Amino acid sequence: MHPEHDTDRPVLAAITGERRTLLMDAGNSPAHAALFREELARRGCRQPDMLILTHWHWDHTFGLSSWKSPAIAHEETAKVLESLTGLNWGEEGLEKLVKSGTISEESAEHIRLEYGEAREVTVVKPDIVFTGSLTVDLGGVVCEVVHVGGDHSPDSCVLYVKEDKVLFLGDALGPAVYGGPRQYSSTGFLRLLDIAYRYDADWYVESHGLPMTRQEFREDLAPWERLARIVDVFGHNRERVVLELKTYLQLEELPGDLLQGVEYFMAGAKRR
Template sequence: MEHKFEQISPHILIMHAEHATDRPVLAAITGERRTLLMDAGASPAHAGLFREELERRGCRLPDMLVLTHWHWDHSFGTGAWGIPAIAHKETAEALAALSGRGWSDEAMAELVQAGTISEDSAQHIRLEYGDSREVNVREPDIVFTGRITIDLGGVTCVLTHVGGDHSADSCVLYVQEDKVLFLGDALGPSIYGGPYKYSSTGFLRLLEITYGFGAEWFVESHGIPMNEPDFRADLAPWERLARLVDVFGHNRERVVLEMKNYLKLEELPRDLLQGVDYFMAGPK
């Protein structure tokens, strides 16, 4: 598998997302005095690849890390770094509940049944860890609520709790000097404990928060970095969809008709039809 790394701004190197096992973006943000890691990775193997690249480039290795939310692909690599981890209070609670558990097929089936993870996540964990499945869930060292500011020396990072459908503990990380906003999976639908779903009002609230940072670049954890014009253009149909659901509720036919008119299309693209289903499954 080819692993892609990219210097996306003066202080930020990222490891791009890899979809085979749902590995998210990892980022090293380097200031004059210390380096901050954004998300720990899905496993020690994932973490190790990024560490090797940082060493190869002669970058300062991370002194601390932050978690955007508790989901396994973002947090299960924490122990491999051996550095202080910072996370929201709800992230810490979710990881504490998983700490010390076994991860056999039977144990994961129980977590799927309870709605803690999905069958897709269980399958990705099998692929990421193999049959031995030695998973070390490490709880964070520093817990915050609201927001926390981290000074790296000439580089200021602000980690803000935003919540949302995807995970109630979701946080976003804004690197002020580089004007880069890491969104984690905050704009994604709910994926655990039932069908994928969105709250239209919640989605619009998150979009308002997202645009309020004044960022010039946006990085979603399972996507590619986008500049502001491209990001707004990419999200515009989803914003319109959410606003239509706010107006017409769960009248699926009317929402689809209005979206077709808005986009001037005879049929909606597959991803937007899927989006309609997510909003229809959300709160009424």
């Protein structure tokens, strides 16, 4: 199911084997999860026997309470979700979470839109916890879940479906969004790109974008990879970074998304 940006609903995916179906991420609310269940039923697909969480962020986990199948998560994901159980998600509670840096004001606004004024949020802990990596055999279809970390969330994991050659990246390649300004570590970003490119994947799926072929993914990330490499050399020298990127891309002016990316990398470089 494709993402919906109005309330920050990420991609949900069901991977079906001969014996079991694995759900990737739980949805950002019971309503989001219900839509996916309905779509699976409409297509005649087996409902999930288990689910895996790519990381703890609310938009990927708050639908967990409405799934009956056991949930699998990295140990760091489990720790954060446990700390969020039983909290007040009303206005006062949301404001406290924003002030503490646990979530951003943008996330708080999306939660308001997704849940409305009643805002009954139930955070659930996963049933099965792993460290490092995990392999799940669904029957003729094998899924590898690997903890990769990154700026966006230290617990980020990717999910690779071997037989289909599909790599689900979650939000691993995204910037840090909580606890301060949005930022990227150039070295960390390049490390994650290297991990992604090592997979023998025909399709790459980021949780808030559309699926891309290997070629499309490489072409889409090429300017960002160059930007990260430039920052690795010139650090927080913004003027030099912009000049080098313009020269590489043969552009008089950088497009808006890359200019925003420059600011993310500058924020990350200042923390070195």
